[in-house]
Amino acid sequence: MLLTAQTNAISLKAKLFRGFSDPSRLSILECLLDGPRNVSEIVAATDLSQPNASNHLACLRDCGLVTAAQEGRYVYYRLSDDRVANLLTLADEVLAEVARGVYECTRVSQT
Amino acid sequence: MLLTAQTNAISLKAKLFRGFSDPSRLSILECLLDGPRNVSEIVAATDLSQPNASNHLACLRDCGLVTAAQEGRYVYYRLSDDRVANLLTLADEVLAEVARGVYECTRVSQT
């Protein structure tokens, strides 16, 4: 049962990370860093088609990264938690570190 | 050109997150939280087949989440940066928050 619990925890976590693992969804999340946006604003900011943006927003809601609030005919999406923003920032730091490692590696190999 | 730079940054970030977005790779990363491991140790800890573990390790190296160091016939893998561990921890916190939101939502809807 413990193995099952661990397995489920890992599956849930993988699902959460899958939310971040597509360029379209990432661009939506980064658009929301500046605050809540409706679908048309997200479409304009990301250059995605409206059905494509809607599909990805459904996926992001499903894995818990965004929440939706309807105001009349507009649906406003926002990041579900400040730590979603933290994950994006941390990823940038890891990427910078990885890029630095690759650069240093390149210099050493030229010696 | 700025648009291209942003697009590339987003693609790289998506690729980094793709490293986390599969249960097999996640279980490998979590195994490495305790320190460097060789392939056989990882295979034992994760119950993956050896070629499968090897494929995923190649993917994790490729997106910069782990580094490899050969010592004789053994290749030792480790997390490339402490922030990789931080990403895993932060994801747990987001998941806990999401789960709490879902639980509260369930209670409200039973009213």
Next chain:
DNA sequence: ATATTATATAATTATATACTGATATGTTTA
């Protein structure tokens, strides 16, 4: 009531991804 706007959903298609089994390559041991 109808038209317009905003958004979600369905069906289809193309592409990407994950696993297995077989096998290749490199290191150590006998």
Next chain:
DNA sequence: TAAACATATCAGTATATAATTATATAATAT
């Protein structure tokens, strides 16, 4: 030198995923 061990790679297959087009649904304006 050959066998054993550790690991990487390849080919094939099955499944998952992303985008598009068409369309449905809901809210607002006329």
